[in-house]
Amino acid sequence: QVTLKESGPGILQPSQTLSLTCTFSGFSLSTYGMGVGWIRQPSGKGLEWLANIWWDDDKYYNPSLKNRLTISKDTSNNQAFLKITNVDTADTATYYCARQGYVITTTGFDYWGQGVMVTVSS
Amino acid sequence: DIVLTQSPALAVSLGQRATISCRASQSVSTSSYNLMHWYQQKPGEQPKLLIYDASNLASGIPVRFSGSGSGTDFTLTINPVQADDIATYYCQQSRELPLTFGSGTKLEIK
Numbered sequence: 500q501v502t503l504k505e506s507g508p509g510i511l512q513p514s515q516t517l518s519l520t521c522t523f524s525g526f527s528l529s530t531y532g533m534g535v536g537w538i539r540q541p542s543g544k545g546l547e548w549l550a551n552i553w554w555d556d557d558k559y560y561n562p563s564l565k566n567r568l569t570i571s572k573d574t575s576n577n578q579a580f581l582k583i584t585n586v587d588t589a590d591t592a593t594y595y596c597a598r599q600g601y602v603i604t605t606t607g608f609d610y611w612g613q614g615v616m617v618t619v620s621s
Numbered sequence: 622d623i624v625l626t627q628s629p630a631l632a633v634s635l636g637q638r639a640t641i642s643c644r645a646s647q648s649v650s651t652s653s654y655n656l657m658h659w660y661q662q663k664p665g666e667q668p669k670l671l672i673y674d675a676s677n678l679a680s681g682i683p684v685r686f687s688g689s690g691s692g693t694d695f696t697l698t699i700n701p702v703q704a705d706d707i708a709t710y711y712c713q714q715s716r717e718l719p720l721t722f723g724s725g726t727k728l729e730i731k
Contacts, residue, residue, distance in 0.1 A: 536720070546713075561720075595668075609670045611668055
């Protein structure tokens with residue numbers, strides 16, 4: 500059974516660094532073709548892909564967030580991480596982690612966490 | 622970036638067919654694959670994968686959901702619509718980075 504769960508600070512102030520953790524089970528990020536992505540959703544709005552990390556440690560980022568994102572993983576503890584530096588109110592959203600696969604091409608996100616709400620406020 | 626365009630809302634009667642469209646600003650197909658996926662999101666819940674690679678039903682999804690399309694035009698069909706299908710539906714492409722989502726179509730009951 501595949502599960503993912505996000506955790507984060509809840510509230511933080513502008514200019515701080517947001518650190519998010521995705522703890523998962525039922526698959527391994529050391530298995531060929533496995534990946535974890537981060538996606539966010541401001542309240543009442545659509546979905547925005549942020550970053551992906553793959554079994555071979557390849558990493559991909561959404562250029563719209565320029566150099567603010569860092570994705571990493573801890574394979575032995577089944578965790579993936581996302582850091583967003585210099586946050587502002589526009590980063591207020593629910594943040595999801597989700598599993599993605601790669602066979603010949605990348606698949607859809609087939610399992611999602613429940614999401615963690617993050618508020619940036621002074 | 623590949624922009625995916627969806628209509629904001631669709632109203633259908635229970636038991637009828639719902640057709641939700643997604644148009645891409647450029648092709649999301651390769652010679653072998655149509656890299657468009659569909660998700661359902663109910664209020665307060667995470668998205669759920671319904672269809673992958675344009676027409677493949679994800680695990681556990683009822684057969685009244687189906688997908689079709691290639692190139693730039695894709696369709697999600699729900700037939701027949703049930704009350705539990707009230708949700709917002711998103712398309713997403715994986716042809717090119719950055720991965721992008723449509724703005725969502727909210728399915729309403731007429």
